[in-house]
Amino acid sequence: MDATRLLEIVDRLGHPRLLVVGDVVLDRYTWGDAERVSQEAPVLLLRTARREARLGGAGAVSQMVRGLEAHVALAGVVGNDNEATTVRRLLDKSNIDHECLLHDPSRPTTVKERFMGRAASAASHQVLRVDSEVRRPIDANLQQRLAMLLEDRLDRFDAVLISDYDKGVCTPELLAHVIAAARERGIPVVVDPIRASQGGVAYKRYRGATTMTPNRYEAELATGLPVGSIDDAAAAGQALCRMCRLDYAVITLDRDGMARIDTEGRCEHFPTQARHVYDITGAGDMVLSAIGLALAAGVDARDALWLANVAAGLEVARLGVAVVGRDELAEALAAACPAQSQKIVTLEQMTREARRLRAQGARLVFTNGCFDLLHVGHVRNLQEAAAQGDRLVVALNSDQSVRRLKGPGRPVIGQDDRAALLAALGCVDYVLVFDDDTPNELLRQIKPDVLVKGSGYAPHEVVGHEIVQQYGGRIHLTSHLDGISTTDILRSIRGTLDPQAKPRLHEPDGRVAPDRSAPTAATCDSNTGGEQPAPADSVASAEESASRIAPSTADDDAARRACPAPVNQPKRRTA
Numbered sequence: 001m002d003a004t005r006l007l008e009i010v011d012r013l014g015h016p017r018l019l020v021v022g023d024v025v026l027d028r029y030t031w032g033d034a035e036r037v038s039q040e041a042p043v044l045l046l047r048t049a050r051r052e053a054r055l056g057g058a059g060a061v062s063q064m065v066r067g068l069e070a071h072v073a074l075a076g077v078v079g080n081d082n083e084a085t086t087v088r089r090l091l092d093k094s095n096i097d098h099e100c101l102l103h104d105p106s107r108p109t110t111v112k113e114r115f116m117g118r119a120a121s122a123a124s125h126q127v128l129r130v131d132s133e134v135r136r137p138i139d140a141n142l143q144q145r146l147a148m149l150l151e152d153r154l155d156r157f158d159a160v161l162i163s164d165y166d167k168g169v170c171t172p173e174l175l176a177h178v179i180a181a182a183r184e185r186g187i188p189v190v191v192d193p194i195r196a197s198q199g200g201v202a203y204k205r206y207r208g209a210t211t212m213t214p215n216r217y218e219a220e221l222a223t224g225l226p227v228g229s230i231d232d233a234a235a236a237g238q239a240l241c242r243m244c245r246l247d248y249a250v251i252t253l254d255r256d257g258m259a260r261i262d263t264e265g266r267c268e269h270f271p272t273q274a275r276h277v278y279d280i281t282g283a284g285d286m287v288l289s290a291i292g293l294a295l296a297a298g299v300d301a302r303d304a305l306w307l308a309n310v311a312a313g314l315e316v317a318r319l320g321v322a323v324v325g326r327d328e329l330a331e332a333l334a335a336a337c338p339a340q341s342q343k344i345v346t347l348e349q350m351t352r353e354a355r356r357l358r359a360q361g362a363r364l365v366f367t368n369g370c371f372d373l374l375h376v377g378h379v380r381n382l383q384e385a386a387a388q389g390d391r392l393v394v395a396l397n398s399d400q401s402v403r404r405l406k407g408p409g410r411p412v413i414g415q416d417d418r419a420a421l422l423a424a425l426g427c428v429d430y431v432l433v434f435d436d437d438t439p440n441e442l443l444r445q446i447k448p449d450v451l452v453k454g455s456g457y458a459p460h461e462v463v464g465h466e467i468v469q470q471y472g473g474r475i476h477l478t479s480h481l482d483g484i485s486t487t488d489i490l491r492s493i494r495g496t497l498d499p500q501a502k503p504r505l506h507e508p509d510g511r512v513a514p515d516r517s518a519p520t521a522a523t524c525d526s527n528t529g530g531e532q533p534a535p536a537d538s539v540a541s542a543e544e545s546a547s548r549i550a551p552s553t554a555d556d557d558a559a560r561r562a563c564p565a566p567v568n569q570p571k572r573r574t575a
Contacts, residue, residue: 016296022058022163034117067323075100083109159296237261363389366448
């Protein structure tokens, strides 16, 4: 798994639109202490502490998709009862469109009630589950109404997810209509199928879908083939592809991760990361949600499965059906990245990370610059900046931005290498490359607590100071270090390359002092330190070498224009 690349994919997912079709369930939880055995019967006595209602089934899938920051609409059927009202309230709370959620007065809303007991201060475990449901298929009129609603709205969506819990909504007629309409429009369809005791007969309702995501046991029931190994999964997956006319099948293999199999039987294994499994409830829904989101965003199938694998791992580490946010998915991928690459982030990643850090009470420090030819002055300023808070963000001007600011000869070092050098410093926590001439947009989105700049400025001269101060942040100016700058280093390199060049002195304020020993035109131009001009071939040779290593800068060009070349001496070439 290439975690760095997957992290970049997560940042580019955007906010696609998904339609979830299936059986809506209301999950009720009763939490309490299992203190003792009842005197009335040999059963545990649960003393209630709290109760909770959650979306389940296709409702849980919708909520998971929404947690991954996609737009989502839910289509299904509920009863005309209090539980249906609760379902709609939870959907509204999660900002999920339920325009296609129809009422059927002849059936109750499906409810799964779980009683969770805790004993001797241990973790809570499920003691009992009580289901209230009707499994008969919805009637023909309701199927037709739902099919017409979906066909009219299908063009709004980037993917369709089918969450079949065998509660009567996913009839063969309705699914055939939805899948065919989606296929006609080029919209991917992902199915989480039922656990069918009648085998492949029931799976014919999914014909034409892009893919389906049965677990190991469901694949065995559907195909009649054992799925004990990866090779077994390949055979079962190929059978599913042929039976249901899929583009490819995805079989989830619990501790073994998952496998993707195409119609030719080619199999790719996606191993899972070892972690503590707390509760497998909701893992299949999470796989369906993550694959659907990725395909809707245009991610290829292989990367979609890697993302789903990571998301499922986060899901099983929690109790019950829980929503995994895109921030958490990105954080898990970042933790799997090489240490240095974790520091180099995009603006979207940094904005998300800044929100997380603020929620933890951390103080964020921000500074920006070109950092071309990283030197001791840069390092000392960065160390001082880092001391102003808990995390230091360094915004690095891109190559294009540096050229606009410094001239065509800069930067000397490319942005990727400059970013890597900064990321290698222990005082730097995040490096963000940006193209703008100012960091204003970054400041608006990241909202650092402290904006740090060099001492050559007054606080009111620091670019972006008004943005930071408006929301209560402060400006910090670092201590001054004389005679150290990238321009000075470049001049020193040029002096070293010219054997007749005299070392440049520095004034107390860091400026290069003029050569007062011989203030002649020859000295000013050739920088040899003598009254006689250097030989033309010597000057040209040194200048060619210097320009190859460190192109001349804008201030160098200005100095040359102010000091004309002596008569009969060729002018120096500029980069």
